Amino acid sequence: MSGALAFAWSGVLLFGLGLFGFIMHRHLLRRLLAFNIMGSGSFLVLVGLAQDGRGVDPVPHAMVITGIVVAVASTALALVVFRRWYRASGRTDLPEDT
Amino acid sequence: MSLRAGLAGLLCLGVTLALGWAVLERPQPAENLPERVAGAMPDSGVEHAVTAVLLNFRSYDTLLEIAVLLLAVVVALALREAQPDRPEPMGLENPLLRAVMAWLLPLILVVAGFLLWAGSYQPGGAFQAGSVLAAAGVLLRLAGVTTAWLDNAALMRTGLALGLLTFLGIGVVVMAPGVPFLAYPPEYAGTLILVIELTLTLSIGLTLISLFRLTPPYADDPDDARSDREARP
Amino acid sequence: MIGLWSVPLLFALPLALGILTLLATPAWRPRLSLAGLPLLLAASAAAFLDLALSGPGIYRLGDWPAPLGINLNVDGLSAGMVVMTAVVAALCAAYARSYLRDYPASASFFWPLFWFLWAGMNGIWLAEDIFNLYVGLEVMGLAAVGMVALRATPQALAAAMRYLLAALLGSLAYLLGVALLYGAYGTLSMAGLQHVAADNPTTQVALALIILGLLLKTALFPLHAWLPPAHGGALTPVSALLSALVVKGSFYILLRLWLVLGPEVTPAFTAQLLGVLGAGAVFYGGWMAWRQHLLKQLVAYSTVAQIGYLFLFFPLVTGTGAEAARLAWDGTMMMLVAHALAKAALFLSAGNLILAVGSSQIGHLVGISRFRPLSLFSFGLAGVSLMGLPPSGGFTGKWLLLHSAILSGQWWWLIVLFLGGLLSAAYIFKVFRMSFREGPQIDRSVPPPLTMDVAAMILAASAIVIGLTAHLPLHWLRAGALLGGG
Numbered sequence: 001m002s003g004a005l006a007f008a009w010s011g012v013l014l015f016g017l018g019l020f021g022f023i024m025h026r027h028l029l030r031r032l033l034a035f036n037i038m039g040s041g042s043f044l045v046l047v048g049l050a051q052d053g054r055g056v057d058p059v060p061h062a063m064v065i066t067g068i069v070v071a072v073a074s075t076a077l078a079l080v081v082f083r084r085w086y087r088a089s090g091r092t093d094l095p096e097d098t
Numbered sequence: 099m100s101l102r103a104g105l106a107g108l109l110c111l112g113v114t115l116a117l118g119w120a121v122l123e124r125p126q127p128a129e130n131l132p133e134r135v136a137g138a139m140p141d142s143g144v145e146h147a148v149t150a151v152l153l154n155f156r157s158y159d160t161l162l163e164i165a166v167l168l169l170a171v172v173v174a175l176a177l178r179e180a181q182p183d184r185p186e187p188m189g190l191e192n193p194l195l196r197a198v199m200a201w202l203l204p205l206i207l208v209v210a211g212f213l214l215w216a217g218s219y220q221p222g223g224a225f226q227a228g229s230v231l232a233a234a235g236v237l238l239r240l241a242g243v244t245t246a247w248l249d250n251a252a253l254m255r256t257g258l259a260l261g262l263l264t265f266l267g268i269g270v271v272v273m274a275p276g277v278p279f280l281a282y283p284p285e286y287a288g289t290l291i292l293v294i295e296l297t298l299t300l301s302i303g304l305t306l307i308s309l310f311r312l313t314p315p316y317a318d319d320p321d322d323a324r325s326d327r328e329a330r331p
Numbered sequence: 332m333i334g335l336w337s338v339p340l341l342f343a344l345p346l347a348l349g350i351l352t353l354l355a356t357p358a359w360r361p362r363l364s365l366a367g368l369p370l371l372l373a374a375s376a377a378a379f380l381d382l383a384l385s386g387p388g389i390y391r392l393g394d395w396p397a398p399l400g401i402n403l404n405v406d407g408l409s410a411g412m413v414v415m416t417a418v419v420a421a422l423c424a425a426y427a428r429s430y431l432r433d434y435p436a437s438a439s440f441f442w443p444l445f446w447f448l449w450a451g452m453n454g455i456w457l458a459e460d461i462f463n464l465y466v467g468l469e470v471m472g473l474a475a476v477g478m479v480a481l482r483a484t485p486q487a488l489a490a491a492m493r494y495l496l497a498a499l500l501g502s503l504a505y506l507l508g509v510a511l512l513y514g515a516y517g518t519l520s521m522a523g524l525q526h527v528a529a530d531n532p533t534t535q536v537a538l539a540l541i542i543l544g545l546l547l548k549t550a551l552f553p554l555h556a557w558l559p560p561a562h563g564g565a566l567t568p569v570s571a572l573l574s575a576l577v578v579k580g581s582f583y584i585l586l587r588l589w590l591v592l593g594p595e596v597t598p599a600f601t602a603q604l605l606g607v608l609g610a611g612a613v614f615y616g617g618w619m620a621w622r623q624h625l626l627k628q629l630v631a632y633s634t635v636a637q638i639g640y641l642f643l644f645f646p647l648v649t650g651t652g653a654e655a656a657r658l659a660w661d662g663t664m665m666m667l668v669a670h671a672l673a674k675a676a677l678f679l680s681a682g683n684l685i686l687a688v689g690s691s692q693i694g695h696l697v698g699i700s701r702f703r704p705l706s707l708f709s710f711g712l713a714g715v716s717l718m719g720l721p722p723s724g725g726f727t728g729k730w731l732l733l734h735s736a737i738l739s740g741q742w743w744w745l746i747v748l749f750l751g752g753l754l755s756a757a758y759i760f761k762v763f764r765m766s767f768r769e770g771p772q773i774d775r776s777v778p779p780p781l782t783m784d785v786a787a788m789i790l791a792a793s794a795i796v797i798g799l800t801a802h803l804p805l806h807w808l809r810a811g812a813l814l815g816g817g
Contacts, residue, residue, distance in 0.1 A: 008121050008514070015507060016114030022500065023106040028492065035499055042507040045117075049124065049514025057132045058147035060513065062156060063462055065148070066163045067506065069225055069302075070469050074502075076309040077170040077473055078495050081480055083313045084177050085488040094489055120511050120536035127517030128527050134399045158392045158401045162454060162466040165346055166473060169447050172353060173477035176440030180483030252354075259350045266346055269339070279339035281394035 004051045011044025026093040028082045032075055039071045143287025145219040152223065153291045157280050161269065164262045164298065167305050171258055174312035183314050195241045206234040214299050218288070224261075224295040228302025235307035248307070258308065261301030265294050337377035338390045338403055341413060341453040344371050349446035357439035361428045364442045368421050371449070375417035379807075382410040387810055389459070397459075397520040404459040404521075407810030408664075412456040412583060415668055419575050419675045419790065420449055426679050426786040427568035429779075430686075434566060437481040441566070444481070448474035448572065455580045461509050462519045464584055465502065468548070472498040475577045478569040479561045490560035497547055497557040501581070504544030511537035525591045534596045541588060542605075548581035551642060552612035555635045559619075563631035567682030570627060574634040575675035579667060582641055586663075594649050602649035609642025610747040617754025621761060625691050626681050629758055633677070633717060636751065637670050643732055643744055651739035658738065662731030664808045665801060669716050669724025669794050676713035676790035680706050683783055684766075687776040693762060698770020700763075705784050707766055712791035714759035716798070719752045724797040 014037055021034030043064045050057040086092060135147055135155065142150035152160050210230040217223030235248070247253060268290055269280040282290045348367040352360045382388075387406035394400070424445065431438035451471030458464045476498060480491035513519055515533040528534055550558035562574050593602070616636025623629040647659035683706040685691050688699055700707050716723035729748050736744040797804060 005121060009118070012114055012117040012121060015117060016110045019113060020106055020110040023109070024103060031496065035496075035503070038503050042503055042510055045121070045507060046510035046513065049121065049510065055132055056147075058135055058151050059131050059156075059519075060510075061148045062151035063159075063513075065152060065223075065225060066159050066462075066466065069163045070166050070466065072306075073167045073170040074469065074473065074495075074499055076306075077173055077476065078492070078499070080170070080174045080177060080309065080313055081476070081488055081492050081495060084181055084480075084483060085485065085492055087181065087314045088483070088485040088488055094493055096493075116536050116539070117507075117511075120533040121514075123532040124511075124515050125529065125531055125533065127515065129398055129517035129523065131398055131517050138395065138399060154393060155395050155400050156463075159463055159466050161346075162451075162463070162470055165349075165447060165450065166466070166469050168350075168353075169444070169470065169473045169477065172440060172443050172447070173473070173480060176437070176444070176477065176481060177483055179440065180436045180481065255354055259354060262346065263350050266343055266350075270343060273336065273339070275336075278335075278391055278394050279343065280392050 005048060007044050007048030011041045011048055015041030028092060032078050043067055141284040143291050149217050149223055161265050168262055171305050171308050174309055178312050199241045203234060206230060214295060224298035225302055227299040231303030232306030236310050257304045258301055261298040264297040335381060335388060335390050337374050338405055340374040341378060342450045344374055345446045345450035349443045352442040360439055360442040368424055372417050372421055375413050379410045379414050398518045398523055401463050402459040403457040407808045409456045411808040413453055415671055416452050416576055419671055422786045422790055423568045423571050426783050429782045430568055444474050444477045452576055452580055459521050460519045465506050465509060468502055471580050475573055479565045486564050490564045493557045494561040501544040501547035504540045508537040508541035521591050528592050530596050538592055538596055545581045545585040549578055551608055551638055552615050558635055559628055559631040563628040567678060571675040571678035574678060575671040602645040605642050606646035609639040612636060612639030613747055613751040620758040624693055626685060626693050630677050630681050640666050647735045647739060655735045655739040658731050658735035661805045662728050662735055665724055665728030669728055669797055672790050672794035673713040673716035676709055676787050676794060679787035680709035683779040683787060686779045693765055696765045697768045700766040702774040702776045709787040709791040712795055716794040718755040718759060722798045723795045727798040727801040
């Protein structure tokens, strides 16, 4: 049973690690990387939980593709806003954070 | 600082443990969705289950997901208009990179075409193909190859919107009394899905390229940014 | 259910208009948008009429049944939200058309973002599928972030970035909750989950993640820090849209999922805890609003406070009698709609006042009552609803909540309702006192375009009228409600 859930366990660990990075880092690029690690964690949980010996469930696979596209779009948007903010202020973190 | 790290560490440990507990104690699903998917496959118009879920059973999710992608570009375009970039030549003057590009580019296009076509019966599809196309666009940009058509704003916007517009149009066109939005007739489902995937591939590729191109190119130099900032009122 | 053809138009039309306004030249974007408004208003009205005539129904996208395909929920609640969105968004759009003439650099992309935002909101109101809700949340959230960033000033970009980080973290927590629920029950449909979901650790952790993610997105105290800079610093029509409608999106999902999963699964203290956080929001938001020096920041903190009232729903509806639960439902619905109208009116009239005196400082409003009475009157009418004075929608909502609290023996929420009203009065009168102080005798104020005053006035008047005719909207909003008692 736990063998089949290896992906879900990794997802749980990744989510926890990503959350720690998201809280601890101030540099916006690092926070975005942490966000992406958390995202990968959620996707692994989504796919991993569906592996229970009843064959492949295509629904979580499709959901993860949708999730990845959404994460790509969010990350790109965040990078665009971040670069504009850096250009306008010369800072890599948010003002109230320091 | 260390107190902060300690608290954050405790929080994350707690979250991880709770998640682990949730995974461990998970009940067996009563609903067997894979079985339903398998049962509906003959009417889906494609042979690969993931593609069937993405573009037929749950196509509404995919429609909204494409809207999210387009949204990111709209914001990037808006910010560029409000904070104009100085035109700056970008690209590495590297003859080797250019020479390799001449070999790589056709290959990339073939791979993208294959991924798109493969999607109907094995893993692959519009997003994967579009990403590969975008990689080609990024490489072209890095190699400093001039791409005039990418700078044509009207053409570019049309290309960006084409996928979502086609998807939406097909969703509406199939509607009739008793036939809801996005319900493709089974006999045309395969063709319609192919048309959607083709336009989506193009739009996704252009979207990702645009997102790359719409960030300020020279801001890496903070002095530059600062002088620019001081020049403004 | 035959007439449900109008339902897909509710998101297809705004998406199409979003694309068209993107393709059009900047000069055509507002024109196209104004032409599109009547279409979407008509579609919203049609969906509502359909509900009134043939009762609640399910719309099967792609003609696939629920766990396989995605269903849309057309009941009183979703149709009510669709109509509320249509009214507020249309008036904000009319306002924006005049307002944006002063911001040529930001103006042209406001319109595509506006339509995508509307599509995302309608998507959320109608959704019946918990993963579809995630995608809908992202459409709404990214459009909202884009609108906050539109001015591209350093402050706007920082506010947008902070908002985006909060929104992304909230979405991920929600998504992980969805992943756990799917892993445990194999279905994403709310109706399906309601049948099979049981009280076990997986459901509890999943629901906790979903609640936390949505609280962050709704900016409930103490997770509200991103809201004031984002809402207070944006262009005025954007502030109005975000405060009136967007924060309701995540609250709405929370409310729906609570009714599906909450009472059976969560420990008894969860509902009380949500109520206590709501009370904290009412006090803290009201206090902070009173302390602001900038007019729009004051209004933004007032949103933080008003969100708190919505969370009294949870303790009043969980484990109480059928009658108390029904009153709490009605009261929360009334508060939600009244706040949407009043807050949009408050932001729009605040924008008019700022335009008139050419400053966003509250202190610079001295003497404005003499010269811009109409703008100030809209502000006051909206304030009446926020304070909860009769006969406004805010009063009716609080009155219903008060009855529910008495009936369920939870007297402590009465203190929140009473003190919250006093705090709102304090910050609204702070603006009034300044405006009525004798100032310069010469009118130096700039008259805002008539459209902008009228848009604010209609919204403010609606916030009052809805209180007088409360039984009608409340009757419709109850149609097909998932609530056990009512």
